[in-house]
Amino acid sequence: MKLVIIFLNQIEYLDDLLAAFLEIGVPGATVLDSVGMWHVISHDIPIFAGLRDAFAGSSPTNKTILIVTQEDRIDQIDEVLQDITGYPDETGIAKMVSLPVDKLFGFKF
């Protein structure tokens, strides 16, 4: 089993992405509201406020999507993410990692 983490900076893709995940059989996901480090440091830490203009293009909030899934579904998730968002060719839209899961508790597949 794997834990897939998707960092979605362009949050307008979220609805389509979740719908597409359902279509390929992803049984569930957890979606977290998140904020990138650049936004936090330039807006919440006064000494870095001078860098706001340097990060003006970055999204103020993003979404972090957590999916626990079978290993053979990772490529499908990657393909869906590519189809919908254009990542990774389009930079800054999304990032994805997958991590091994050694034990599961409370999951039903």
Next chain:
Amino acid sequence: MRITDYLNKECIKIPLSKTTKKEIIEELLELILSVNPEIDKEKAFHCLIEREKVETTAIGDYVAIPHARIKNLAKIYLAFGLSENGIDCHSIDGECVKLFFLILFPEEEINAQLKFLARISRLLKDKNLRTKLFKCKDHEKVIDAFKQYEEHHFQ
């Protein structure tokens, strides 16, 4: 990145002679210009004041770090000044400012600016270092204080 690599005796003033934030920014900028006359004073001063308008650089604990990003600057320049009585700079904790670090960054080097500001603001969170700096009577003591502290904490 070590702060001591950027501190030099010509750019340290103890005590500062001016009594407002704007005057002190100019006083410290003059120190940098005295050894780097190629820097455009008007442009640098304008950028420093504009940065202050975004949000105060008086970050609390008696510390202010006025700084600016300037186009076509060759490197990072740093000046330090100590105000013995402290200056009201609308600090985020309401305290007056005694320790002023003025920094000029090359506009293009955002990562260097981030690292430098992170390092100096983290260093100055240490009460022992601030206390040492309050007591400094000359530039050698300032450089020694930073050197000792950086050697001890940032191997």
